[in-house]
Amino acid sequence: MATVQYPNFPRANVLVIGSTAIQALLPSTLISQADALLEAHRIEDAADLVEQQRKRVQSMLNVDRHDLDELRYVNQRLGFQCFQETLFEDAGNRLYEGELDPRVLISYYPELRGELFREDETVDVMAGVAEHMPAEDSVDDIIAANLVRNYSPHLAPNTREAPPTVELRDILNMTARDMLESYLRKWRRKLAVEGVTPQSQAVRMVVDTVLAKLHVNTGKLPELYALIDQPNAIVLSELEAALIRSRHFNALCKLYQQRNDDAKLLETWARLVSKEWADPDVQDPLTRMFDLLTERRDRALLQHWMPWLVKNDSERALKLLTTAMSSKRKPEDDRLLLQEIRDANPEAGAQLLEYLVIHRRSTDPELHAQLAMTYVDQLLSCLSDEATSKLWRAKALSYASGRSDTPFISYFASTTPDSEHKRVRLKTLLFLQGSTLYDPEAVRSRLSPQAKLLKLELAILEGKLGNHRSALSILVHDMNDATSAEAYCTLGGEVVPAKTAQLVGERAGLQGWAALVTPLAAPGKLVKPGAAPAKRTKTVDEEVKKDLIMILLEVYMSGGEATADRTAQLLNAQAMNLDVIDVISMISSEWPLRILSTFITRSLRRTLHAHHEGQIIKAISQGQNLAIAEQTWEVIREQGAIIEEPLEDDEDDGVGEKLGLELGERVQGEPASFNEKATLHAVDLHPENGEGDSGVIDINVSPAEYGLGGSDHGSDVDSGT
Secondary structure (H helix, E strand, O other), X not given: OEEXXXXXXOOOOEEEEOOOOEEEEOOXXXXXXHHHHHHOOOHHHHXXXXXXXXXXXXXXXXXXXXXXXXXXXXXXXXXHHHHHOOOHHHHHHXXXXXXXXXXXXXXOOHHHHOOOOOOOOOEEEEHHHHHOOOOOXXXXXXXXXXXXXXHOOOOOOOOOOOHHHHHHHHHHHHHHHHHHHHHHHHHHHHHHHXXXXXXXXXXXXXXXXXXXXXXXXXXXXXXXXXXXXXXXXXXXXXXXXXXXXXXXXXXXXXXXXXXXXXXXXXXXXXXXXXXXXXXXXXXXXXXXXXXXXXXXXXXXXXXXXXXXXXXXXXXXXXXXXXXXXXXXXXXXXXXXXXXXXXXXXXXXXXXXXXXXXXXXXXXXXXXXXXXXXXXXXXXXXHHOOHHHHHHHHXXXXXXXXXXXXXXXXXXXXXXXXXXXXXXXXXHHHHHHHHOOOOOHHHHHHHHHHHOOOOHHHHHHHHHHOOXXXXXXXXHHXXXXXXXXXXXXXXXXXXXXXXXXXXXXXXXXXXXXXXXXXXXXXXXXXXXXXXXXXXXXXXXXXXXHHHHHHHHHHHHHHHOHHHHHHHHHHHHHHOHHHOOHHHHHHHOOOOOOOHHHHHHHHXXXXXXXXXXXXXXXXXXXXHHHHHHHHHHHHHHHHHHOOOOOOOOOOXXXXXXXXXXXXXXXXXXXXXXXXXXXXXXXHHOOOOOOOOOOOOOOOOOOOOHHHHOOOHHHOOOOXXXXX
């Protein structure tokens, strides 16, 4: 471990030269005097000598480095001599004055040294000091050898087992530890004022760690906390086991916090919460865990600790999870976390599933299916309570026995006392209506045993499955909810309109569930291409709407005269979407005329209005056509009309034969042509020699042949166009 550093030798001022040798008269140095005194075991005289030399050096203005090295050497020699003779207090003082590296002294305390020293690590030690260092491996061996030297064989049975020597040995060990603690304190203060270098940092780590171990072993908690609270270089891996063994978990937590070792810090707090460990100095470790996880927002830590936190405080755990979850999480991660929390706490798992689907708007079909089944299970659990089932049955009978324009869901939400069972049913209704990602067939199969009490839920599911007649029959005949039935047709198969869902959600505090129901787009309202709509909307095809109205009309009519008034209202309200002939053919001949009178009157009036409107539009169009024809006639007259035939390849004959044709007549093998320019090129229209007539031939067409009136005879145009 030690690297030998040889001291400087004294210089001779007098030389004696002989014939065969040269002799030097050397002065007696401090080192030689101290070595002689220590060899003679005159420790006190050596101490006095060192004290005189120290005072002399302090009085000098310019101190030679050699003098300081001599003083350091003698102090170290004297310190190790005291150390070997178990004079630990004096040894500590002398070794500190000699500036001995603390790692050399700590090497004699293997229980404190631990793994702080590497095998290849070295420390500089003066050669003379290294030769006189104790050969024992530990301070305990030094104490045992001293006891043997002083008391053996005078104590029976031996110095290790004799009570006096055992007690003395304990006292000496305690004194040796106290000396080391004092020594390290001095070195710590010294290192605090010196600059930081790689070598000093290595020394600082050893000093702080061993000093902390001493405080732990002696139970000096105030000193330990003071050391930890100050800037320190404690090697946590060396001190960790000692703190756990002594159950000083508060100090351990402080060190974890300083090193940002969140994983071990949370593990320690978790053991304190579970009572596996105990430390009164650690107040409310569970709250500290929540605070740390909230501050860090580490996804891996949350994923690891969330199941455990849910077991101990599900409310705060879910609150932490919902505030710290990233919106960019993958569906696979959500499903994995959900399963872990379900295994730890099924109720908390249901709450997390609800948060993922309702509040985070997850589009994972698997999560929607799980939530639908969860709501069904909760709903069936509510019906297992006799009081709840009686109350819901009474509400259904009360609504069906009367006639109200209020939808059943609004009636149920406003008249049923507030309870958890009521919230469960409203959440189920809103979710079943708003979500499109679950399997309606599976949900309907689960609810079928309670079909008499859960008719509205079944109507929603029938609509999801496209069984419109069945859904409308439930609403009209089983529930007497004509308002929802007519809304079903308007919305293209939805039982609960978005506006109704919003009102129910606001009243019951279920705005998140109500927001799942997509509202109908306003008629005529256009969204600019590329613009993000402020709110999700949907549209219903007019043909689908008409088909649903016809189905509803058939359902109404199937009820006979009991639903005659409802039928009349539907006919009057939806006359625009119904064909009068189809309606008349459907209605029974036994029904009174008053049911159809308003509908037929309005239909005939609307048909007559459409007929008259068409006649007006037709007359206006004809007038506009005549006006346009009059405007274009003048233009056509100015253009004139000359019809000419093209020439043959042989230009010297046959010209007149092909020009004297009636309009539209064809020559054998030649099609009739109206190319005006061909004849103009072939016939000389302005002959200079005055021979013959012009090549242009007038074409006389009988007006009667082409339908022209007598007024056209005086026209300048020879042919009609």
